[in-house]
Amino acid sequence: MAANPKFMNEKAVNFKLNGKDMEAYGDETILQAAKRNDIEIPHLCYKEGYRPDGNCRACMVEIDGERVLAPSCCRQPTEGMTVNSDNERAQLSQKMVLELLLSDMPQQGKSPYKLNSELDYWAAKLKVYNPRFEQREQPKPDLSHPAIAVNLDACIQCTRCVRACREEQVNDVIGLAFRGKHAEIIFDMAEPMGESTCVACGECVQACPTGALMPAKNVGLIEPDKKVESVCPYCGVGCFLTYNVKNNHIQYVEGRDGPANKSRLCVKGRYGFDYVHHPDRLTKPLIRREGAEKTPALIDPLEVHKYFREASWEEALDLAANGLKDIRDNKGSQALAGFGCAKGSNEEAYLVQKLVRTGFGTNNVDHCTRLCHASSVAALLETIGSGAVSNQVADGSEAEVIIVIGSRPNDNHPVAATFIKNATDRGSKLILIEPYGSEMYLHAEHLLQLRPGTDVLLLNAMMHTIITENLQNQKFIDEHTDGIEALIETVLKYSPEEVAPICAIPPETIKQVARLYATANTAIIFWGMGISQHVHGTDNARCLISLALMTGQIGRPSTGLHPLRGQNNVQGTSDVGLIPMVYPDYQPVSDPAIRAKFEKLWGTDLDPHPGKTVVEIMHAIHDGDLDGLYIMGENPAMSDPNLNHAREALATLEHCVVQDIFFTETCSYADVILPASAFPEKTGTFTNTDRRVQMGRQAIDPPGDARQDLWIIQEIANRIGLEWDYQGAEDVFAEIRLAIPSMAGITWDRLEQEDTLTYPLKKEGDPGEPIIFKDGIFPTEDGKGRFVPAEYIGAAELPDSEFPYVFVTGRQLEHWHTGTMTRHSRVLDALEPGPCVMINPKDLAKFSLKTGDILVIESRRGRIAATTRADEHMLEGVVMMPFTFSEAAANLITNESLDPFGKIPEFKYCAVKLNKGTRASDQISRKNKRATDIHST
């Protein structure tokens, strides 16, 4: 361990260890100081970063003048202290502890569950073999969980797993029950792990020093032939991880210490990696057979070969490119569009938008940012001039008051949620505002379960309270903002008393929360799709921004605004211009000066008109105005609202190229399917929710004849007349630096070394700016923030007597978006194997149904059937479904009405009717599982 620079300025304590003079800094313990000086002291219950517990007693040292030995992991040296870790007395105890523990291991020897367990290491180091004691009575294995094997016969009761579960990830599942020799690790109330409330974050597995908790199926016994340091491909938190690879096969994933995750991962990041090895991966280019007509119906993945034939890359690429080129040349550029993907790297996204803009000749390029934070970004750009977060999660979770609104980070940003829970454990006050509650409420000061779609009312009423009680920050308003008068005029129309019955939140609660937020020394607002996915999504975000501006809660450490980004790279793909109205770095395409700049950079004329957004593109196809579509990684046939409409549109395309790793729903409408690379099969940079640009590294080769996406994009580009010669991600990144001034200082080499850099980072060598809007200076023309008042409008489709329920889409911890990855993961699919609709038990009772029965959900646009799950977190009259499941695609139900500013559809509100169903009413045949167990070898 290198000297911790954190301590270097602190006064050193001088002490003597094993006769050697040394220094300890800050709150360093004897063990830490010893480690830093390369003196090894055995230890098992101690794990760096965790609270030391001092229970294993392997690290005992003799301190002169003390009656008994002391645990070096818990003791800090004092000036002049004399310590011995290697004399006879200390070693006797250290060895005896190891011997006692070893005697209770299976076969009284090396861990049969893990290679080089920590106990094995120390036992060998201290030459403790053949314990002289009898073995304890051993517990039985618990193999009830698909991801984690529990073999407590190797447990040493060190409680690292307990601390992992309760103090690190704060999932509160693991306990140490019973006492004495019966002391045992338990889950909830001593239930099998697979039936407990365990969320399978795997932190306990990572913490276990002996292998008593291990990934299932004994992968811990495989010696990887390489370890690849990368980042997680799922959400925007941007966790660091390590791929453990043997024979081009990812065996298991470990959390790695990164600024956004401190080695933590969630179930998806840790166990959801094996989709890459799924036998259903596309490995050969496919071309639609002649005469295989497109219809709006999905193609069963089992019948792919009825509709498609394999082709060479040469043939497939020619066909793909020529189809696009023909449309451009014959019908004009505006008849073409391209979708990129927020799962792709910055480099891929950059090339996709460049391909569309310079190759297709149109700005019709968009991606799923449209479906997530488009309205947030619209509001942020309009009011404070930047769409990015002001503070990073790690910094935000130091705040005194934390508001989480329209977001359930426990499910969607699980690792970020752990830091918020850590904060509440330290005394921060958490305010949750969300119609669909989550376990986070256990840590919250206030849970405001408001009626869906009433955010503007609630937020205006909070601002009403702040104004009427004179809690606003007048100095900040005067110096750093514009337009408060209009805002006051608006919010004064929304008293807490008046909005309370509509929001279903007591007026006093609204006032308390407003006061808490306004008067806090530090306060941050995290928000998610519950804010953005409404026809009034931009208004929702405007209100949040106004709230921050009027209280001056922005531009300081732990104080600001943080729209939690959904996809691992939605920040980056937006930054590099995968958006129809802006070039890289949010520079408007309609601005002639900017356009000129990019025409120079790219050496070609550019379309001066903003392009169409995702849903607008679907409408244009429907209207016959758009004939060719290139889709890299997106799955609009699952992710778009009102899927019947979207699928009909897709089926009418003259030419559709889909580039993906599986035969997605969207592939049903393709003419050419190009087998692409999964996340661990390529190298690139990814920008997390915190504006951290991070390095994802290739760990394995793509399967079969699948190719890396950068190569595919470039091959298409060159076939439609562009002359590109990028030699890899590094080359592309160099060009991105030219296009994006705020990233100009980030070099590939430095990223390779440091793995993560935060922009704005304009000049090489700069440290980056984790907090922006410092001192209340905003990147707007006059440097001021703007208040944009918002009046309440209802959802586009309100419940009525025919469609009396509110239908909301949401997410599940175990699944990701349209399920392309997670439904191909053994563990994740085992944990949540099918579509389910969350419903309040009282509503369920109205249909005389119980959990597990079938409910038919019908809106004006579509009809699906799903298994019910009683959930008291749901409000009565509201049902929620994840949009992951092809066999019951929630987006068949949703409404495509758009927010006028962000052009984001209203996924979070539409009217449905519910009917009791039967298994037979589940008309769409279940996705046929060919999940031959890929771990079985």
Added chain:
Amino acid sequence: MKRTRGKKGRIQGRTTPHKSLAEIRQLLGDAPRTRDMLIEHLHKIQDHYKHISNRHILALSIDMKLPMAEVYETATFYHHFDVLKENEMPPPNKTIRVCESLTCEMFGAKQLTQQLNSEDLDNVRIQSVPCVGRCNAAPVAVVGMNPIESADTTKIKMAIDNNELEATEPNCISYADYKNDGGYQTLIDCVEGKHSQEEIISTLENSNLRGLGGAGFPAGRKWRILSEQPKPKMIAINIDEGEPGTFKDRVYLEQDPHRFIEGTLIAHWAIDAEKIYIYLRDEYAGCRNMLERELKLLKQDPPCDLPEIHLRRGAGAYICGEESAMIESIEGKRGMPRLRPPYVAQVGLFDRPTLEQNMESMHWVRDIIVNGPEWFSKHGRNERKGLRSFSISGRVQKPGVHLAPAGITMQELIDEYCGGMLAGHEFYGYFPGGASGGILPASLSNIPLDFDTLQPYGCFIGSAAIVVLSDKDSAKEMALNAMRFFEDESCGQCTPCRAGTEKAVKLMEKDEWDQLLLEELSTAMVDASICGLGQAAPNPVRCAMKYFPEEFK
């Protein structure tokens, strides 16, 4: 409401067990749901349902906003909670707890248990339990909450048949009588300024009063340390008397409860503390009822402004007599000792500086203040100072609590206080300080008994619980009995104690002891255990090997 995952979760969804929750809410009424009340609430469930089932743990965790695991791990730590596994049958309604600790084993506890097991008792559960604090009347069995002294099957069956399951309240000096006899005047004098805090602390220092729970830390010095700590400060009184052989606290409590309460309130005033917590072992059910009543009377007619006084109930865990484990238990957690530093005086109950004292220590405060420090310190033999309350049991004519000068020898105690050995018994050896204080042979019956005097012999006086062995007893067997006790009572936190006691028992159950290995293990247990339990557990085994070699031939 918490969602269970896996198949069970897909079947159950996220729902509240409304019936169980209603039962819990009914049972707990408006009692506070703060974290520290967890054990008190578990007692209510155990008392009412005679067991604790998972459905009630779930409901309690919902009601208290605690993780299920936290409730479960706490409940299963304490032996007086019958936590049922899923689908496990509840235990029989009536429980007979037969004490199997040192003195009771000497007086036939094992045979008693065997006899009880051979009787066909309906709906009765028989448990072997550690010391219940009535060693002067061994063997002892507790039927429900009702202790049966000098127990035999006839007495026990009678109690069962007559449904005598409750403890009888001791006949103590009541609040009124205590006050009429000048009680609480010393406290009033203090509060009214007739004494200064400094004066009282000095008096205590000069009296040579030491902590009588076992550690013997000078009480006056402790008060001084606490008086210098930042506010708010806490007071915790330890009546978790569990050291096998010890029953002095119970005897004083049964006779004169207000004496220690007054002492405690004086301490509260002297160090300017905030709240008082009294932790009473669950085995003393009669005392609990009495103390609840007397505290209520005190609060109804207080002699002066009273602080909050909380009476907390142990739940069957010897380790909670350890000062930091007791604090954990008062906080509603598993009774696992804390690592020191920091010391309880700095970071104690609810992380506040805490004065923790044994009940008997507080018992003497009033007399010391009224009579002056010399009243206490003038006693003593062999250059030792003060009085010690010896709990004496075993093979003597007059077992019981004997108040004798500090420094008295074993022989003097037998001759002067105990009326000699029982007929037909020849003095063979003795535990000078309960199970953890070690065993001394008759040949060492002339050494002064006090704090600090027995260390050279590998023993300590601790709570002054003396178990007298005769030629009918075996030191080897008693050492095994003691080690089994420590094995059962180890909290399980640290390896040397959790695994060490278990391995030691296995080694000691063999006819031939591996003495070298036991000695090596003992060294590590003493050196490396977190608390006094593991550090002292090897004392009897080492003494047996050292002082009674003929038993190993």
